[in-house]
Amino acid sequence: MNSLGINKPKKETKVVVAMSGGVDSSVVAALMKQEGYDVTGITLKLYDDTKQSKEGRQCCAGQDILDAKRVSENINIEHKILFYQKKFKTEVIDSFIDSYAAGETPIPCVQCNQTVKFRDLFKYAKELKADALITGHYVSRVHTNGHANMYRAKDQNRDQSYFLFSTTQEQLDYLRFPLGEIEKSETRTIAEKLNLNVAAKPDSQDICFVPNGDYASVIKKFRPESFKSGKIIDIEGNQLGEHEGIINYTIGQRKGIKIASNNPLYVINIDADKNTIIVGNKECLEVKKISLRDLNILGSKKEFIKPINIKVRSTGRLLKAKINISETLADVEILDKETGISPGQACVFYSKDNVGDKVLGGGWIHKTFNRNLSTELTS
Numbered sequence: 001m002n003s004l005g006i007n008k009p010k011k012e013t014k015v016v017v018a019m020s021g022g023v024d025s026s027v028v029a030a031l032m033k034q035e036g037y038d039v040t041g042i043t044l045k046l047y048d049d050t051k052q053s054k055e056g057r058q059c060c061a062g063q064d065i066l067d068a069k070r071v072s073e074n075i076n077i078e079h080k081i082l083f084y085q086k087k088f089k090t091e092v093i094d095s096f097i098d099s100y101a102a103g104e105t106p107i108p109c110v111q112c113n114q115t116v117k118f119r120d121l122f123k124y125a126k127e128l129k130a131d132a133l134i135t136g137h138y139v140s141r142v143h144t145n146g147h148a149n150m151y152r153a154k155d156q157n158r159d160q161s162y163f164l165f166s167t168t169q170e171q172l173d174y175l176r177f178p179l180g181e182i183e184k185s186e187t188r189t190i191a192e193k194l195n196l197n198v199a200a201k202p203d204s205q206d207i208c209f210v211p212n213g214d215y216a217s218v219i220k221k222f223r224p225e226s227f228k229s230g231k232i233i234d235i236e237g238n239q240l241g242e243h244e245g246i247i248n249y250t251i252g253q254r255k256g257i258k259i260a261s262n263n264p265l266y267v268i269n270i271d272a273d274k275n276t277i278i279v280g281n282k283e284c285l286e287v288k289k290i291s292l293r294d295l296n297i298l299g300s301k302k303e304f305i306k307p308i309n310i311k312v313r314s315t316g317r318l319l320k321a322k323i324n325i326s327e328t329l330a331d332v333e334i335l336d337k338e339t340g341i342s343p344g345q346a347c348v349f350y351s352k353d354n355v356g357d358k359v360l361g362g363g364w365i366h367k368t369f370n371r372n373l374s375t376e377l378t379s
Contacts, residue, residue, distance in 0.1 A: 003035060004176055005143055006131050010036040015176075016125040017134045018117065019043045019071070019079070021064025023191050023198045024136030026071040028178050030194050032134060039077040040128065043068040044116060046088040047209045070197050082124065084116050091115040093209055097219050101226045103270030104344025105250045107163070107314070108207055114166040122171055132176050139164055140180035141172065142355055148172045150298065150359040152350070155183045162314045165348040165362035166296045219247050230275035232259060235268070235284060243277050246270050251368075252285055252340025266340075268370065285339035288371035292330040292347055292363030299351075299360050301325060308360065309350040310334075312341050318350060318357070330363055341368050 002010050017029040019041040032039045043065050065081060072079035092111045099106035117135075125133040138153035139161045150172055153159040167175070179187060191199035210218050219226055227245035234240055241259045243249065248256065253267040257279060268285055269278040290312070304325055309318040310332065320335040332347060348362035 004132055014038040014130045015132045015134050016130040017041050019068040021067035023201055026196050026198050027187050027190050028134055028136045030075045033075045033077055041072045041077050041079045043081050045081055045083045067198050087116050097222050099344045100219055100247045101223050103246055103272035105342040106344045109163050110346055118171050133174055134176045136179055137177050138179050139177050141177050152357040153180045158184045161359050162311050162348050165346055232277045235280045249277050251342035286371040287341045287368050289369040290332045290365050291367040293366040295328045295330055295363040297361040303351050303360055311348045
């Protein structure tokens with residue numbers, strides 16, 4: 001059994017490394033080559049980046065493809081580029097726009113992992129007869145009882161398990177995550193020792209198809225009607241002002257409401273059907289229950305009998321919750337205090353065991369139920 005858990009000599013083990021052009025995936029490719037595996041690097045061309053800002057720090061852009069190619073040449077591995085712009089537009093960009101237009105706060109990075117990166121790249125790697133698909137994500141993979149489990153990464157400041165909740169068991173069995181057990185600083189050190197041209201390259205920060213974080217410009221290009229003005233009301237239905245398009249607002253937002261008030265006002269709900277923004281005080285943001293759709297469950301449903309931990313935003317803390325699962329839907333009762341949860345985000349399930357925080361899957365937040373309101377504002 002080799003270091004990847006595959007019963008083959010390393011030189012006969014073919015692996016595909018998803019190379020974004022960043023330091024993490026470049027280090028993974030170099031380590032696999034150094035260990036003696038038969039490595040093919042694949043970079044995805046996902047969108048038209050001709051108008052990308054030079055200051056933006058995104059992945060899968062033109063410069064990133066060049067960086068991945070240079071790394072591949074440097075470590076002497078085969079490198080392929082897959083042109084997935086049409087798939088990405090349909091599966092990720094259109095979904096992002098639809099979600100914002102519906103008053104949600106989407107996470108396109110999860111959609112990208114769920115579709116073009118894992119589903120389509122998974123299929124392509126299989127067609128190449130690769131034994132494993134390897135990525136530079138910071139998550140841990142532990143193989144027990146005949147199948148793989150996903151855990152939060154050792155470097156919890158870099159943990160990316162939230163973005164991978166939709167990974168299927170079949171995909172997880174095929175995937176490998178070599179960086180799950182090391183710190184980000186160690187990855188940088190390895191890149192420097194290997195003289196990789198991306199060793200000092202900054203990490204991607206923005207959504208790749210949204211230059212400089214200006215998502216409104218992307219939506220305006222494809223869905224200009226989302227900028228239609230409408231009412232801003234309080235929880236009792238009184239009009240307090242007007243907005244210039246619901247896409248300019250997210251749940252929990254305080255700045256930019258432009259309404260004079262003795263107490264700070266926050267966006268507590270967005271009614272896309274009525275083109276209305278509802279505002280209230282901070283206490284109105286506290287959520288007691290959420291409903292999920294499109295569940296992906298990893299492991300046994302028996303693990304949901306007792307309360308488990310959840311995350312409702314990528315940078316959020318772990319929260320105690322009770323989960324009631326019904327097919328692809330779930331109701332989640334949040335036992336800890338949490339505010340500003342938005343439809344369109346993900347709710348990811350975790351169970352603590354002797355290894356760490358195991359990912360049990362998750363789902364998309366469809367509805368939220370506020371703790372301190374007498375009537376529900378979500379639809």
